[in-house]
Amino acid sequence: MSGESLIRVSGLTREYRMGAETVHALRGVDMEIRRNEYLAIMGPSGSGKSTLMNLIGCLDSPTCGEYWLNGVEVSQMQDDELARVRNREIGFVFQTFNLLPRASALHNVELPLIYAGMSGRERRQHAARALERVGLADRMAHKPNELSGGQRQRVAIARALVNDPSILLADEPTGNLDSSTSAEIMAVFEELYRQGQTVVMVTHEADIASHARRVVTLLDGVVNSDTVREAA
Amino acid sequence: MTQLFEGVGIALTSLRASKARAALTILGVAIGVMVVVVIGSMITGINRGVEDIFNQLGPRTFFVFRYFSGGINVSDGSDEMSPWRRMPPLTLEEAIRIRELPSIQRVVTEEGSSGPVEYGSTKLDDVPILGRSPEWTIVSGGDVLPGRSYTRVESEASGRVVVVNEKLASELFGHVDPIGKWIRLHGVRHQVIGVHVPPPDIFGESNRPQAIIPHKTFEKYIPYWRGWMNFLVLPSEQVTVQAAIDDVTSVLRSMRGLRPAEENNFSVVTQDRLLDSWNQVTGMFFLVMLVLSSVGLMVGGVGVVAIMMISVTERTREIGVRKALGAKRREILWQFLVEAATLTLVGGAIGMVLGAVATEIVKAITSMPAAIPLFSVVAALAMSVFTGVVFGMYPAAKAARLDPVEALRYE
Numbered sequence: 001m002s003g004e005s006l007i008r009v010s011g012l013t014r015e016y017r018m019g020a021e022t023v024h025a026l027r028g029v030d031m032e033i034r035r036n037e038y039l040a041i042m043g044p045s046g047s048g049k050s051t052l053m054n055l056i057g058c059l060d061s062p063t064c065g066e067y068w069l070n071g072v073e074v075s076q077m078q079d080d081e082l083a084r085v086r087n088r089e090i091g092f093v094f095q096t097f098n099l100l101p102r103a104s105a106l107h108n109v110e111l112p113l114i115y116a117g118m119s120g121r122e123r124r125q126h127a128a129r130a131l132e133r134v135g136l137a138d139r140m141a142h143k144p145n146e147l148s149g150g151q152r153q154r155v156a157i158a159r160a161l162v163n164d165p166s167i168l169l170a171d172e173p174t175g176n177l178d179s180s181t182s183a184e185i186m187a188v189f190e191e192l193y194r195q196g197q198t199v200v201m202v203t204h205e206a207d208i209a210s211h212a213r214r215v216v217t218l219l220d221g222v223v224n225s226d227t228v229r230e231a232a
Numbered sequence: 233m234t235q236l237f238e239g240v241g242i243a244l245t246s247l248r249a250s251k252a253r254a255a256l257t258i259l260g261v262a263i264g265v266m267v268v269v270v271i272g273s274m275i276t277g278i279n280r281g282v283e284d285i286f287n288q289l290g291p292r293t294f295f296v297f298r299y300f301s302g303g304i305n306v307s308d309g310s311d312e313m314s315p316w317r318r319m320p321p322l323t324l325e326e327a328i329r330i331r332e333l334p335s336i337q338r339v340v341t342e343e344g345s346s347g348p349v350e351y352g353s354t355k356l357d358d359v360p361i362l363g364r365s366p367e368w369t370i371v372s373g374g375d376v377l378p379g380r381s382y383t384r385v386e387s388e389a390s391g392r393v394v395v396v397n398e399k400l401a402s403e404l405f406g407h408v409d410p411i412g413k414w415i416r417l418h419g420v421r422h423q424v425i426g427v428h429v430p431p432p433d434i435f436g437e438s439n440r441p442q443a444i445i446p447h448k449t450f451e452k453y454i455p456y457w458r459g460w461m462n463f464l465v466l467p468s469e470q471v472t473v474q475a476a477i478d479d480v481t482s483v484l485r486s487m488r489g490l491r492p493a494e495e496n497n498f499s500v501v502t503q504d505r506l507l508d509s510w511n512q513v514t515g516m517f518f519l520v521m522l523v524l525s526s527v528g529l530m531v532g533g534v535g536v537v538a539i540m541m542i543s544v545t546e547r548t549r550e551i552g553v554r555k556a557l558g559a560k561r562r563e564i565l566w567q568f569l570v571e572a573a574t575l576t577l578v579g580g581a582i583g584m585v586l587g588a589v590a591t592e593i594v595k596a597i598t599s600m601p602a603a604i605p606l607f608s609v610v611a612a613l614a615m616s617v618f619t620g621v622v623f624g625m626y627p628a629a630k631a632a633r634l635d636p637v638e639a640l641r642y643e
């Protein structure tokens with residue numbers, strides 16, 4: 001049940017210059033992602049998964065190649081425009097959660113709304129609703145160190161969702177979690193996908209990838225395989 | 233606005249997290265601000281004191297001096313550096329001629345010295361002794377109470393009568409009533425006829441003992457440095473001060489036989505001129521204030537750079553997260569500038585409290601009516617914020633320029 005095209009990349013290349021040497025992290029990736037897809041990116045270590053995610057997430061700019069998001073070319077954008085796109089269109093979930101340690105769960109979730117320029121009252125309402133969606137209505141005032149790993153990752157998911165992004169990007173979201181907590185997080189993703197959210201995640205583990213409807217594998221900076229799983 | 237409060241909150245949290253580092257910065261800024269507040273209050277005190285005196289003198293009184301340079305002058309004893317050597321002393325004849333002018337109401341002649349003053353077994357050294365003509369109570373400020381000042385008759389007869397000021401009275405007599413008692417000025421017996429209560433002033437004179445005697449008595453009995461008589465001149469009601477000054481000037485010039493091309497060899501000084509020269513003195517104070525507070529603020533500023541660099545490094549990951557969530561460069565810059573300014577503002581607030589305490593102490597040990605003027609509160613706060621912003625700019629700009637991917641990867 002995928003919709004129209006959301007993301008199109010073609011010939012996407014990213015090189016890192018290390019002194020005289022050049023590292024080719026991506027060597028020309030072509031890919032299309034549609035609305036309400038649930039996509040897993042796999043591949044061996046160093047194959048360029050994180051590099052690709054950073055480009056899709058507008059944290060980084062490609063050396064060459066095109067990147068269209070929602071019909072807008074972002075590969076040519078400057079710093080502040082990219083920040084705007086990240087704020088409006090992208091929701092990030094990191095392996096290490098990346099919550100602000102001294103701020104409450106609620107305040108952490110409010111952050112993207114602060115940068116969107118929303119007023120305090122409205123912001124707290126939105127953030128509270130996002131925390132309810134991930135089942136943390138009763139943990140809003142807790143600091144990250146007062147929460148379990150699974151709960152922290154759910155706060156991070158709430159933060160990624162609060163701006164109603166076009167796409168949720170997760171780089172190894174269960175990498176720091178045990179298997180039962182991982183299953184919990186996968187259940188949250190599944191639920192979001194069912195509600196219509198587009199999800200792209202990077203993972204090493206086949207059983208995590210099996211939750212996705214489509215699996216892309218990278219090898220040495222190019223797409224190696226792209227399989228769509230039949231609906232269960 | 234929400235971001236401002238957010239920034240202040242973050243700043244206070246990170247201050248609490250690094251107290252020792254913050255302390256140096258805060259101390260530096262606090263010293264800078266304290267200096268501004270204290271000196272500001274002293275300048276206000278001096279100005280009030282000067283105004284008090286001049287208010288007491290009556291705004292129209294002006295002075296004739298043998299020599300008045302205005303401001304501060306240093307002498308090495310040479311003729312060039314001691315221009316008064318070419319200025320003849322003022323004379324009593326000149327005072328009399330000035331007094332005859334219809335544009336002049338009063339002229340007080342004044343001369344000063346200092347010497348030992350004794351009452352019974354009590355002896356004070358180096359007490360200022362002034363010789364003044366009897367009109368001094370009209371031109372000068374304060375009250376003679378209890379008792380009275382000397383009359384013209386006593387004055388003409390070189391009567392050995394003396395008006396002591398409050399301070400001298402209390403040091404010589406304690407709780408004994410001074411009126412009618414005999415004291416020795418430079419070994420010469422004088423009878424106390426009054427106690428002068430001077431107007432509050434900043435020159436500390438109300439805090440120093442002082443004896444006032446008739447001018448003629450002074451010349452007859454007191455050793456003094458000849459040639460430094462001054463006149464205090466009060467113009468008549470119906471003429472302008474300038475007209476009176478012009479009259480005094482032309483009388484003195486003609487008595488001294490000056491040709492039109494020659495300059496005055498005496499100084500007629502209005503209170504405005506005196507105030508101007510006071511302003512030069514306060515200008516010096518300002519300079520001292522500027523130097524001292526700059527040193528304090530520099531120390532604070534260096535502290536700001538250090539503490540903010542550490543803060544930026546420690547929070548590299550946080551900066552990456554904020555950028556990933558959509559923070560623009562400007563917003564990161566702003567966050568760290570607010571943090572730096574909060575740091576220095578805390579220092580400023582502490583300095584202000586210390587300054588207020590120091591001002592109270594100055595007030596208690598001198599007679600200076602020191603007071604913290606609004607401008608120094610505003611200036612001190614503005615300066616501390618300014619220091620934070622200026623010195624916080626480099627670390628904040630560094631934070632704002634961080635690459636989000638690199639920052640997120642930072643361990």
Ligand SMILES: Nc1ncnc2c1ncn2[C@@H]1O[C@H](COP(=O)(O)OP(=O)(O)OP(=O)(O)O)[C@@H](O)[C@H]1O
Nearest residue numbers: 016018023024025044045046047048049050051052
């Ligand atoms: N900032 C960088 N500077 C230099 N080389 C880099 C940089 N970032 C990544 N690389 C290189 O680019 C290649 C791809 O890195 P990337 O992080 O995308 O791999 P990955 O597939 O995410 O690996 P992993 O599964 O270990 O996370 C690697 O060879 C890596 O060394």
Ligand SMILES: [Mg+2]
Nearest residue numbers: 049050051171
């Ligand atoms: Mg990776």
